[in-house]
Amino acid sequence: MADMALRDLRKTYRRKGRPDVAAVRGIDLEVPSGELLGLLGPSGCGKSTTLRMIAGLEEVTGGDIVVGGRSMVGLPPQRRNIGVAFENYALYPPLTVRENLAFGLSARGVDKREAARRVEDMARRIELTDLLDAKPGGLSSGQKQRVALARALVRRPDVLLLDEPLSHLDAAQRDTTRRELKRLQRDLGYTTILVTHDQEEAVSLADRIAVMKDGVIQQIGTPDEIYDRPANLFVADFVGEPVINLLPGRVDGGAVRLSQAVRVPLPEGVRVPDGREVVVGVRPEDVLLSGAEADLRGTVAVYEPLLEMGLATLRLEGVDKAVVAQTAPEVRLNAGEAVALRFDPHRTHVFDAETGEAIR
Ligand SMILES: Nc1ncnc2c1ncn2[C@@H]1O[C@H](COP(=O)(O)OP(=O)(O)OP(=O)(O)O)[C@@H](O)[C@H]1O
Ligand SMILES: [Mg+2]
Structure with a gap:
């Protein structure tokens, strides 16, 4: 002791x-x-x-x-x-x-x-x-x-x-x-x-x-x-299973542009000058596939039903990296299906692309 x-x-x-x-x-x-x-x-x-x-x-x-x-x-x-x-x-x-x-x-x-x-x-x-x-x-x-x-x-x-x-x-x-x-x-x-x-x-x-x-x-x-x-x-990448989605983008008017078509709002209270290269981090459980505010469009590439959850690998227009979303076990999605989604704004992280440090 x-x-x-x-x-x-x-x-x-x-x-x-x-x-x-x-x-x-x-x-x-x-x-x-x-x-x-x-x-x-x-x-x-x-x-x-x-x-x-x-x-x-x-x-x-x-x-x-x-x-x-x-x-x-x-x-x-x-x-x-x-x-x-x-x-x-x-x-x-x-x-x-x-x-x-x-x-x-x-x-x-x-x-x-x-x-x-x-x-x-x-x-x-x-x-x-x-x-x-x-x-x-x-x-x-x-x-x-x-x-x-x-x-x-x-x-x-x-x-x-x-x-x-x-x-x-x-x-x-x-x-x-x-x-x-x-x-x-x-x-x-x-x-x-x-x-x-x-x-x-x-x-x-x-x-x-x-x-x-x-x-x-x-x-x-x-x-x-x-x-x-x-x-x-x-740390974001090492801790957590399934692993966090890490998506490179550029800050543009209070949001991060992941591609021509896809913009994700910066987390509340986070201010980053336009033009800065960042990485958006969002855990699969925080990629939400329902709700009126689900304003991003994605296509299901793969859907894996697991025992206690499902995992959907999604393609977003113009975004190179796939986004993995965790779903409730009763949800069933099919490859090729279109879905609406959003990232939980309270649980989205932003990192400086150069230093890797979290921006808060
Ligand atoms: N006796 C030794 N002589 C030379 N290098 C060593 C020796 N022991 C460990 N190392 C090196 O030191 C580094 C750290 O080794 P260490 O065993 O502490 O890692 P670890 O975090 O415990 O890894 P693991 O999770 O695989 O057990 C490694 O690069 C390893 O190759
Ligand atoms: Mg060891």
């Missing part, structure tokens, strides 16, 4: 005879005590490197890591009270699951009976009771992953670092483990950073999300802030 701060944290991997890799390029982050921060970003953007530096498994090239007011830089991993569950599990093969979970508790001054009680309790929560006397070698990857998670949690660390902790679980187990993780994290107040590729997981677990690209944090905010007010084109 401690707050954590990363200050201008950097990592450059130096490799003999090959160019250096600047994996983390100056991260500043404050994680208040008890917060679960989701770290999202494409493969290779520096997420694991960041966690490994916090855990002490990787030397920092520059900057500081402060936990509970104390700098961690230079301390060996065992002197940082940080729990980790990483992709490689790092379980001890000769020890049983029970012994793996209990490992390190006595070194932390927990007496034997209390340690055994904690292990039993955690095993029950993470559904490992039946596996307590097994050795890791005989476990499936999903089971190993749950052991690694339970081991990190049972130590009651100041800070918990989770790198794709549920990636090998099947759908049902992922749901139950996710719920249990959230409850434990809340109840015990672990300050947590969670790396995941799964946006739904990030949204359901995280108090705030940091989106990272090329070793740099692009935006930090609540899941709603990241989704509703993306700071730049990268």
Whole structure:
């Protein structure tokens, strides 16, 4: 239970005879005590490197890591009270699951009976009771992953670092483990950073999300802030499923001209000088196919009925890029059909085409 701060944290991997890799390029982050921060970003953007530096498994090239007011830089991993569950599990093969979970508790001054009680309790929560006397070698990857998670949690660390902790679980187990993780994290107040590729997981677990690209944090905010007010084109494009429509255009008299025939009003309160090149962003759920104000004309190119919604790929006159609209599941459209549409003016975003930054 401690707050954590990363200050201008950097990592450059130096490799003999090959160019250096600047994996983390100056991260500043404050994680208040008890917060679960989701770290999202494409493969290779520096997420694991960041966690490994916090855990002490990787030397920092520059900057500081402060936990509970104390700098961690230079301390060996065992002197940082940080729990980790990483992709490689790092379980001890000769020890049983029970012994793996209990490992390190006595070194932390927990007496034997209390340690055994904690292990039993955690095993029950993470559904490992039946596996307590097994050795890791005989476990499936999903089971190993749950052991690694339970081991990190049972130590009651100041800070918990989770790198794709549920990636090998099947759908049902992922749901139950996710719920249990959230409850434990809340109840015990672990300050947590969670790396995941799964946006739904990030949204359901995280108090705030940091989106990272090329070793740099692009935006930090609540899941709603990241989704509703993306700071730049990268964040808009990276977060959200189905992905946001991004349509280049030019500002002309309070509207954005996407083509000779198609103009979209600028969002309320946004002023941009005429002639400026911008990109209009609108999520498929905000492309509205009904209502008296639906003044744009489109043609259905493809309609995909899905379980909980439909997705219509639309062509707008003179606009190169197709526009995807999300429809209610009962809607049925046919290829070639003409539709009227509009972009929800309260949920349309405008980005500077050159810098990619949101214009507000
Ligand atoms: N030991 C290393 N030596 C050299 N380069 C490395 C090393 N570890 C990571 N890198 C490089 O650093 C960059 C960041 O890697 P990192 O593993 O932190 O990415 P990541 O965000 O965790 O990606 P993923 O989502 O695929 O796990 C990548 O370009 C990677 O190739
Ligand atoms: Mg990684």
